[in-house]
Amino acid sequence: MPDAAFRYRSPDEDSARWRNFPRRAGDIVISTRSKSGTTWMQMICALLVLRTPELPAPLPELSPWLDWLAEPAESVYDRLAAQPHRRFIKTHTPLDGLPVDPRVHYVVVARHPLDMAVSLHHQSANLDRARLAALTGQPAAPVPDRVRPTVQEALVRWVDADPDPREELDSLPGVMWHLRDAWSRRHQPNVHLVHYDDLSADLSGQMHRLAALLELDPPGPDLVAAATFDRMRAAADRLAPDPVGIMKDRRAFFRNGRSGQGLALLDEATRDRYRARVAALSPPDLLAWLHRER
Template structure:
């Protein structure tokens, strides 16, 4: 299936020349993409001092800002084990048996709150200039985080038309959940990164067949902590083209529960009803932990 938006196109994966050992990080926006990229970088290089900005080491292949030929050339030139970012669901990607696909999930309410704040941090005039589209005019409507979250829960749209909507999030995760027992599919939960970063990094290293000397683990886990990443926002935020007003603001909170905090009991029950219509119970049990 092909997925397209104003700034990305999954067709850029067509005919991509995979290598043995490639890692593809498939997430919805604000679900822990950069965190997973950082963990992969630390496991691959085994040094907190990365050889280049994270967005150069792990480029976003679907992104239309950089021409496809340039993106392919950049990835072809990489000598290290490659780890590539995408926001495309697995059913829109070529599933190569030589690659491992990481799908990172986050509680949808927390994702939505983070999206709200990220949207306010974007330089939309800069984005329009890079994409060659008209510069936005007028004033964007202002809503409180609570109002935006309620609207996000209630939005009824085809998943492929808005992958960062609630239907889109559940579409992405439902497909990955159905493939979770495939040998080259790994599901990661944002809450597990929050609660047991060391354990999750070790689990991922095992799944990727990466050996890390025991004495290196404390340094690598510390470098992957949210606090450490926020301190190094200038080199770790996914902003190679300068579309963020503040890179530090990209690393806003790094914990769970922000969405639930905004809702009344009745509103939360309404969310649960919406979610139950979009995903199977076993996925929701795992996702809503």
């Protein structure tokens, strides 16, 4: 990792694990924010690389989350070193925290931030935090004696919160930091931006586009069918990103993926605050693409 790369750290992630990871020409790094289509893109890459809807191993084994502290780094490195095919590796680290290598492809998936935040709220309730703390060597956080906020209440707080984006990457400033950095690199031949709504609207077309960008053969109908949301939910035990058992319900990870739900939950005043905040955090052309404005 070059000296200029920023080190992103959280209680369960550390981007410094990329420093000692030996890269190969043709590697595919999937860089997304949480609940923005990470697992979906991992599955698409698995299908395009392996050419079969019947994966030879669970998806988290084939495409590990390299930064995640719940698995020892050497175990992840060894598993990836043993793979004879092109590798496709998950990270939630923005590109400015990664060793950007001209031999490697970087796929960044974007989703409307409000939809991402709704899914993040539901996912938070599905995690066994005591087990996660034990796996990462962190003290178990006390369970607060208060009623969990509704999704609307949580979304309003998320819109209004203003943390350091590099300290809280799943905040609104953090999401826009990640996407703004990727957007600034979009003309580089090995950086590929994909929109969650485009995957929803035209999965076959997007898989064909990605195959061409990654210099892979185009998918047949069987591979496209295997990447649909319903098929992935049905195979949740093998596809959910839960190799060490921190989810209470793996099928709940694939909740619905519906677009537009976040905006619909806000009143007009909060929508206006959201628009003002993202306008201050990102260039207009990125926002037009991200919000699907025409």
